[in-house]
Amino acid sequence: MKLAEVREILKAEVLCGHERLSEEVNTACGADLMSDVLASKDEKSLLLTGLTNVQVVRTAEVLGDIICIVFVRGKEPGCEILEMADSASIVVMKTDYPLFIACGLLYKNGLNCGSDS
Amino acid sequence: MEFDVKARDFSSAGESSSAFRKTLLMLSVPSDIVRRASIAAYEAEMNIVIHSYGGKMHFEIYSDKIVIIAEDTGPGIKDLELAMTEGYSTAPKEVIEMGFGAGMGLPNMKRNADVMDIVNHDENGTKIVMTINI
Numbered sequence: 001m002k003l004a005e006v007r008e009i010l011k012a013e014v015l016c017g018h019e020r021l022s023e024e025v026n027t028a029c030g031a032d033l034m035s036d037v038l039a040s041k042d043e044k045s046l047l048l049t050g051l052t053n054v055q056v057v058r059t060a061e062v063l064g065d066i067i068c069i070v071f072v073r074g075k076e077p078g079c080e081i082l083e084m085a086d087s088a089s090i091v092v093m094k095t096d097y098p099l100f101i102a103c104g105l106l107y108k109n110g111l112n113c114g115s116d117s
Numbered sequence: 118m119e120f121d122v123k124a125r126d127f128s129s130a131g132e133s134s135s136a137f138r139k140t141l142l143m144l145s146v147p148s149d150i151v152r153r154a155s156i157a158a159y160e161a162e163m164n165i166v167i168h169s170y171g172g173k174m175h176f177e178i179y180s181d182k183i184v185i186i187a188e189d190t191g192p193g194i195k196d197l198e199l200a201m202t203e204g205y206s207t208a209p210k211e212v213i214e215m216g217f218g219a220g221m222g223l224p225n226m227k228r229n230a231d232v233m234d235i236v237n238h239d240e241n242g243t244k245i246v247m248t249i250n251i
Binding site: 032033034035036038039049051053054055056058059061062063064065080 | 127128130131134135138148151152155156158159160215216217218219220221222224225228
């Protein structure tokens with residue numbers, strides 16, 4: 001699924017990385033525990049979360065295979081987060097949907113999680 | 118490579134692991150090895166930030182292996198067996214609100230390293246040595 005489609009499905013606003021919306025994501029992960037994201041066994045190209053702190057971007061950066069972070073429930077990440085994401089080439093979006101619904105909508109539209117599902 | 122890690126400095130936590138990861142990528146280390154080493158380093162670095170009074174992350178990169186040494190001053194690990202149990206955590210609420218302290222750190226480090234030795238974990242601090250074969 002292309003990031004542009006993710007944006008459509010989630011009625012999301014792109015906060016940084018507009019130029020990368022044609023990139024594909026194969027899997028997604030919804031979590032507020034970065035420890036869980038780090039313990040995942042498979043690559044997660046898209047991270048949906050309700051946490052808005054710099055460690056979300058750091059986690060994505062360290063894993064190296066998350067190309068997009070979607071902040072749910074209309075949460076607005078700060079400038080520091082967007083700057084860090086931009087320098088790590090990570091696309092950031094925000095959606096008004098809560099985490100459960102956002103994950104459900106993407107799953108219903110064909111996006112799956114990795115082999116640790 | 119060696120980096121100082123400050124206790125409770127959440128805004129710069131993970132910077133040494135990030136720099137380490139960039140170096141591994143620059144050296145064309147295979148991506149699965151980079152992923153495992155980066156996760157192990159980041160978990161160790163977060164442990165220093167969360168649980169200690171401060172410490173150091175030390176990275177050694179050889180042609181056949183990567184060695185990560187996380188050393189801190191602090192209270193040490195009181196019950197190592199419990200600390201190695203997934204889900205067991207002594208992290209304060211503020212840390213859990215940051216998305217960490219879920220009791221996955223040490224087990225996740227062990228999972229990603231080929232060898233993990235907890236060299237000491239007494240009241241003077243903790244030293245963890247992890248080796249990842251290339």
